[in-house]
Amino acid sequence: MPQVSRYFIFSSFAWLLLYTGLPLVAGMAESPALDYLAAMSLHMFTLGFLTQMILGVALWMFPRSKKAMPRERAEMLGVVAFILLNSGLLLRHAVYFLAPGGAGWQAIAGITQFSALLLFTAIIWDRMQPLKPKRAGAN
Amino acid sequence: MPNASIWIIRLSLLWMLAGAVSGACMHLSTGEVSWMPDFREVHIPAMIFGWMLSFTMGVAWWIFPRVNRNERQHDAPAWIMLGLFQSGLLLLIFVPSAKLVAHLMLFSGCAVIILSILKRVKKRGHTH
Numbered sequence: 578m579p580q581v582s583r584y585f586i587f588s589s590f591a592w593l594l595l596y597t598g599l600p601l602v603a604g605m606a607e608s609p610a611l612d613y614l615a616a617m618s619l620h621m622f623t624l625g626f627l628t629q630m631i632l633g634v635a636l637w638m639f640p641r642s643k644k645a646m647p648r649e650r651a652e653m654l655g656v657v658a659f660i661l662l663n664s665g666l667l668l669r670h671a672v673y674f675l676a677p678g679g680a681g682w683q684a685i686a687g688i689t690q691f692s693a694l695l696l697f698t699a700i701i702w703d704r705m706q707p708l709k710p711k712r713a714g715a716n
Numbered sequence: 717m718p719n720a721s722i723w724i725i726r727l728s729l730l731w732m733l734a735g736a737v738s739g740a741c742m743h744l745s746t747g748e749v750s751w752m753p754d755f756r757e758v759h760i761p762a763m764i765f766g767w768m769l770s771f772t773m774g775v776a777w778w779i780f781p782r783v784n785r786n787e788r789q790h791d792a793p794a795w796i797m798l799g800l801f802q803s804g805l806l807l808l809i810f811v812p813s814a815k816l817v818a819h820l821m822l823f824s825g826c827a828v829i830i831l832s833i834l835k836r837v838k839k840r841g842h843t844h
Binding site: 623627628631635640680681683684687688690691694695697698701702705706707708 | 717718719721722729730732733736737739740741742743744767768771772775
């Protein structure tokens with residue numbers, strides 16, 4: 578499994594633990610923690626866990642083709658995508674505490690995440706190639 | 717990879733990007749500009765149906781074992797699902813009054829692909 582896939586998958590597990598663990602903490606805390614959960618937990622699950630798990634497994638499992646970008650370059654861009662995606666997620670959480678209602682910062686977090694997804698799209702796009710026609714007489 | 721899967725997955729990647737852009741726009745739009753769409757109405761369906769579900773379906777269609785070898789040529793259910801999903805999504809986002817029809821199309825798309833994949837979910841070592 579490529580290193581970058583491992584980064585994505587480990588990180589997705591970490592976000593899943595946070596997503597499932599935070600309600601336990603919130604259950605013991607006062608309403609601010611609940612407000613925080615209501616606002617942020619959906620992205621922890623969908624982007625932090627689901628999307629990162631999909632990206633990690635796709636980078637590992639999708640077939641490599643001659644058309645696709647070279648492995649080293651893809652790996653390097655994958656790491657950049659990983660850093661951007663997680664920075665965007667962390668920034669979103671930081672903004673909640675440090676600049677509540679800071680729409681500009683939220684948008685920057687969104688653009689950072691978009692850049693990560695754009696990089697992933699560029700890496701994976703040419704790894705999908707049509708089936709080769711079967712040779713006549715082959716079993 | 718079957719052509720239908722390639723199309724489904726590539727379109728899902730485009731929806732993912734559209735979903736991310738609309739998510740960023742959601743924070744920038746103040747709601748004061750009347751012609752601007754409600755980006756939440758784009759962001760959520762694009763991410764749930766357009767990206768995650770479509771991607772999963774495309775990969776499932778590619779990766780689940782085929783019942784018989786000639787089945788490779790018969791990608792009709794995947795193409796039907798693709799058509800229903802894309803039209804349903806576009807309707808859901810751009811024609812709010814047709815929400816019920818849109819959801820019906822999305823449901824039918826899911827049903828078509830699930831029914832045709834069911835027989836491909838087999839026990840290890842099972843032969844047809």
